[in-house]
Amino acid sequence: MNDVVKSLSPRLPAAADKTAERPTREEAEAAVRTLIRWAGDDPQREGLHDTPKRVTKAFREFYSGYQDDPKEVLNKIFAEVEGYDDIVLVRDIPFYSHCEHHLVPFYGMTHIAYYPTKGVVGLSKLARLVEVYARRLQTQESMTAQIAAAMEEALEPRGVAVMIEAEHMCMSMRGVQKAGAMTLTTQFTGAFKNDPAEQVRFLTLVRHGKV
Ligand SMILES: Nc1nc2c(ncn2[C@@H]2O[C@H](COP(=O)(O)OP(=O)(O)OP(=O)(O)O)[C@@H](O)[C@H]2O)c(=O)[nH]1
Numbered sequence: 001m002n003d004v005v006k007s008l009s010p011r012l013p014a015a016a017d018k019t020a021e022r023p024t025r026e027e028a029e030a031a032v033r034t035l036i037r038w039a040g041d042d043p044q045r046e047g048l049h050d051t052p053k054r055v056t057k058a059f060r061e062f063y064s065g066y067q068d069d070p071k072e073v074l075n076k077i078f079a080e081v082e083g084y085d086d087i088v089l090v091r092d093i094p095f096y097s098h099c100e101h102h103l104v105p106f107y108g109m110t111h112i113a114y115y116p117t118k119g120v121v122g123l124s125k126l127a128r129l130v131e132v133y134a135r136r137l138q139t140q141e142s143m144t145a146q147i148a149a150a151m152e153e154a155l156e157p158r159g160v161a162v163m164i165e166a167e168h169m170c171m172s173m174r175g176v177q178k179a180g181a182m183t184l185t186t187q188f189t190g191a192f193k194n195d196p197a198e199q200v201r202f203l204t205l206v207r208h209g210k211v
């Protein structure tokens with residue numbers, strides 16, 4: 001593991017290990033009933049009777065990323081690209097995640113670019129990588145860093161650039177209540193980190209590379 005990966009990925013194994021500590025479905029449903037009572041309603045009334053079952057099922061979807069391994073997502077590299085070594089950028093990958101502070105959604109777009117050295121990955125795999133981390137609890141910053149670290153580790157590229165633009169519902173519908181405020185995070189490695197012109201190229205393609 002190179003230094004960049006080491007510095008970016010201290011959380012990678014920890015997130016996957018947490019699955020071992022799962023409560024039973026019954027315990028999870030009981031917790032939902034408690035939260036319904038905390039909201040001020042009666043979990044036994046007809047409309048809410050099946051809600052704990054639905055919520056625990058929905059949680060399995062929202063947080064399915066704990067079961068997924070980013071290494072497996074990026075394990076197939078296509079080396080035969082006729083020497084292509086210029087930028088590969090997948091822009092506007094939509095995602096829905098939940099912040100680790102409030103368990104409230106944040107959602108937006110991810111843009112990922114890299115300069116290949118030993119080959120390229122299937123383009124869909126970049127979107128799958130976003131899903132792995134979006135479907136876990138974390139901050140936007142750690143999601144950005146984790147995507148970059150996984151790309152570094154799997155592809156050993158000349159550089160990786162990741163940008164996430166998101167609206168946090170915990171800032172929109174509660175708390176400070178600033179609907180529409182957007183948070184932008186970027187993580188650059190290699191050529192993108194060392195050369196400001198590469199950052200400009202990335203940002204230009206993200207903003208103006210519309211075809
Ligand atoms: N840096 C960062 N902060 C986040 C993210 N998601 C939510 N937050 C912030 O996490 C902070 C938690 O602050 P606390 O003071 O502990 O909690 P709080 O009383 O609910 O804060 P308010 O949202 O200001 O009401 C808030 O400022 C949120 O806006 C994220 O992805 N990254």
Ligand SMILES: [Zn+2]
Pocket residue numbers: 099100101102103104168170171
């Ligand atoms: Zn939050």
